[in-house]
Amino acid sequence: MANLKTVSKKSKAQSMGMHTEVLTGRTQQKFFNPDEAENFYYFGTYDVDFNKRTDLDVKDMTAPEANKEIDNLMSQGYGTIVIKNPQGKHSLGVGILNKLNLIFEGSLGYFGMGSCDGPIVRINGRVGWSCAENLMAGKVVIEKNAGSCFGAAIRGGDLICKGSVGARTGIDMKGGTIIIGGDAGAFTGFMMQRGRIIILGDVGINLGDSMYDGTIFVGGEIGSYGSDAIDAELTKSDQDWLKRKLKVAEIGENFDVSKMKKIVAGKKLWNYDNLEPTEKKGAI
Amino acid sequence: MCGIAGLIHRGKSSNVGSELQGMLQALKHRGEDSTGYALYGDTDGKNFIMRFKVGENVGEGSSSVMEDVSVYDERKKIVDETLAEMGAKIVKEERTLPYSLRYEIDYNVKDLLEFSQRIESIPGVEILSMGKSLEVIKDLGNAKMVCDRYSLDKVVGTHAIGHARMATESGVDIKSAHPFWGYPFSDVSVVHNGQLTNYWNNRRVLENKGMRFMSECDSELIAVYLAEKMRDGATLEEGMKASLTGLDGVFTYFVATKDSLGMAKDTMAAKPLVLYESDDLVAMGSEEIAIRSVLPQEIDTYDPFDGEVKVWQI
Numbered sequence: 311m312a313n314l315k316t317v318s319k320k321s322k323a324q325s326m327g328m329h330t331e332v333l334t335g336r337t338q339q340k341f342f343n344p345d346e347a348e349n350f351y352y353f354g355t356y357d358v359d360f361n362k363r364t365d366l367d368v369k370d371m372t373a374p375e376a377n378k379e380i381d382n383l384m385s386q387g388y389g390t391i392v393i394k395n396p397q398g399k400h401s402l403g404v405g406i407l408n409k410l411n412l413i414f415e416g417s418l419g420y421f422g423m424g425s426c427d428g429p430i431v432r433i434n435g436r437v438g439w440s441c442a443e444n445l446m447a448g449k450v451v452i453e454k455n456a457g458s459c460f461g462a463a464i465r466g467g468d469l470i471c472k473g474s475v476g477a478r479t480g481i482d483m484k485g486g487t488i489i490i491g492g493d494a495g496a497f498t499g500f501m502m503q504r505g506r507i508i509i510l511g512d513v514g515i516n517l518g519d520s521m522y523d524g525t526i527f528v529g530g531e532i533g534s535y536g537s538d539a540i541d542a543e544l545t546k547s548d549q550d551w552l553k554r555k556l557k558v559a560e561i562g563e564n565f566d567v568s569k570m571k572k573i574v575a576g577k578k579l580w581n582y583d584n585l586e587p588t589e590k591k592g593a594i
Numbered sequence: 595m596c597g598i599a600g601l602i603h604r605g606k607s608s609n610v611g612s613e614l615q616g617m618l619q620a621l622k623h624r625g626e627d628s629t630g631y632a633l634y635g636d637t638d639g640k641n642f643i644m645r646f647k648v649g650e651n652v653g654e655g656s657s658s659v660m661e662d663v664s665v666y667d668e669r670k671k672i673v674d675e676t677l678a679e680m681g682a683k684i685v686k687e688e689r690t691l692p693y694s695l696r697y698e699i700d701y702n703v704k705d706l707l708e709f710s711q712r713i714e715s716i717p718g719v720e721i722l723s724m725g726k727s728l729e730v731i732k733d734l735g736n737a738k739m740v741c742d743r744y745s746l747d748k749v750v751g752t753h754a755i756g757h758a759r760m761a762t763e764s765g766v767d768i769k770s771a772h773p774f775w776g777y778p779f780s781d782v783s784v785v786h787n788g789q790l791t792n793y794w795n796n797r798r799v800l801e802n803k804g805m806r807f808m809s810e811c812d813s814e815l816i817a818v819y820l821a822e823k824m825r826d827g828a829t830l831e832e833g834m835k836a837s838l839t840g841l842d843g844v845f846t847y848f849v850a851t852k853d854s855l856g857m858a859k860d861t862m863a864a865k866p867l868v869l870y871e872s873d874d875l876v877a878m879g880s881e882e883i884a885i886r887s888v889l890p891q892e893i894d895t896y897d898p899f900d901g902e903v904k905v906w907q908i
Binding site: 399418474497514 | 774861862863864866868881882885886890892893894895896897899900901
């Protein structure tokens with residue numbers, strides 16, 4: 311194993327704070343042969359057609375009933391589902407593991423879109439606590455405000471809130487991108503380990519407290535920095551990426567990204583600095 | 595876990611009893627050991643309304659004991675005699691349940707401390723609320739059960755706060771149920787979701803200053819804390835802001851007075867609160883589904899931030 315600390319050249323991703331270990335030159339294990347893809351079966355997924363669209367009124371359904379019906383519609387090949395009257399119910403849209411256009415005509419309660427992997431979701435309302443927790447991939451767009459623990463422990467995908475969010479946004483996140491059009495509450499990025507958070511407005515106290523890695527970009531005022539969260543230089547590649555990301559997210563069209571602050575981990579709290587990269591990954 | 599809900603109509607009255615019942619029933623999954631209402635009804639403002647109990651409804655873990663109805667009768671008799679001695683005239687009397695009573699009292703005094711101390715010196719008697727608009731009703735069971743038991747669905751007023759309790763810090767009984775009256779202040783009530791970690795320290799200090807605690811429930815501290823601040827001349831909002839540092843732990847609480855409703859959220863923002871605000875109505879609860887029970891249409895709601903204090907007038 312090469313001594314990674316002697317490798318000085320940084321990749322673009324590294325310079326943006328996405329990760330610190332150097333992957334160049336390492337053996338890349340092949341986990342599967344693409345030619346055999348048809349032999350793979352991912353439990354709970356369906357082959358859906360985006361052009362096949364239907365409405366589902368969940369006004370008189372419980373959350374399990376609604377989720378079961380969404381699953382049933384996907385099994386029939388519906389690739390675009392419009393949910394009517396969600397009325398702040400909890401745990402709607404959880405556990406969707408394949409591509410799907412899902413549109414909520416209204417607001418969700420707690421744990422909406424939790425543990426999903428792949429769907430593209432638009433919520434024309436607000437969401438309660440822990441929206442999209444553990445998101446693996448896909449895109450979730452909230453048109454109004456969101457509660458606390460927004461995007462807790464997400465591993466991938468894009469999570470966009472056009473309004474303001476509560477406390478502990480991106481707590482324990484391990485990847486992906488969270489974009490907030492308004493303000494964010496206290497402890498944003500608490501213990502985040504990878505990924506990026508963009509906040510166009512102000513953010514509360516203890517920003518990035520105990521963050522291990524990852525990057526937070528803030529457009530407005532910062533209440534206070536958390537333990538081990540420090541400023542970093544906003545590079546040209548950061549600005550290019552921010553512009554691109556905001557454009558794709560359809561948010562902050564004329565926002566001046568050059569004035570944003572970049573916050574990263576000071577790494578004083580790291581206690582696995584001497585681990586080999588693979589072990590480090592396990593620790594994270 | 596517990597759930598709290600509150601609403602205030604600005605510039606008009608509404609059926610707040612029924613509305614709050616719907617909000618609290620929507621939160622029953624957060625706890626249904628007991629449910630309490632603090633309703634600010636439309637009255638002529640001439641007489642005091644005293645809600646009090648002469649016995650307990652005893653549930654799991656309660657330090658109280660069930661007693662015979664004859665004991666309640668005896669206590670009621672002493673209360674009546676004491677009121678007469680103090681020159682307080684009972685204008686109207688209702689005995690909803692053997693242990694729960696509602697008196698309308700013609701009593702011309704501003705300081706309720708001496709009055710309350712005398713009534714509560716009768717063993718087993720606790721004033722649940724005292725005011726010219728406020729009525730605190732609390733008992734075991736979920737919101738609908740308590741509402742039905744006390745016929746609250748027809749109460750018309752301007753504002754109300756309530757609490758669905760999952761007992762964690764003390765037993766299941768009425769004395770530990772919310773809302774708490776801001777003893778001895780007329781028309782002040784409090785509900786709380788959370789946990790206070792400096793309860794005993796604060797309680798010792800406040801008891802030394804002459805404040806009274808009726809339960810071992812940590813939430814009662816908020817009512818007593820605010821009452822003490824107001825006794826020392828602070829406004830309600832000033833008292834609430836002081837509580838953000840004076841109280842330790844995690845909390846979201848509502849406090850209501852005769853003409854206002856306020857909320858405070860701790861600096862960790864660890865307890866949920868969703869808020870809807872318009873020109874004529876403010877509705878808030880631990881979860882959005884509580885607000886949905888009175889506003890089923892699409893509305894804009896938000897979570898107040900950490901350390902936020904807000905007060906609305908009717």
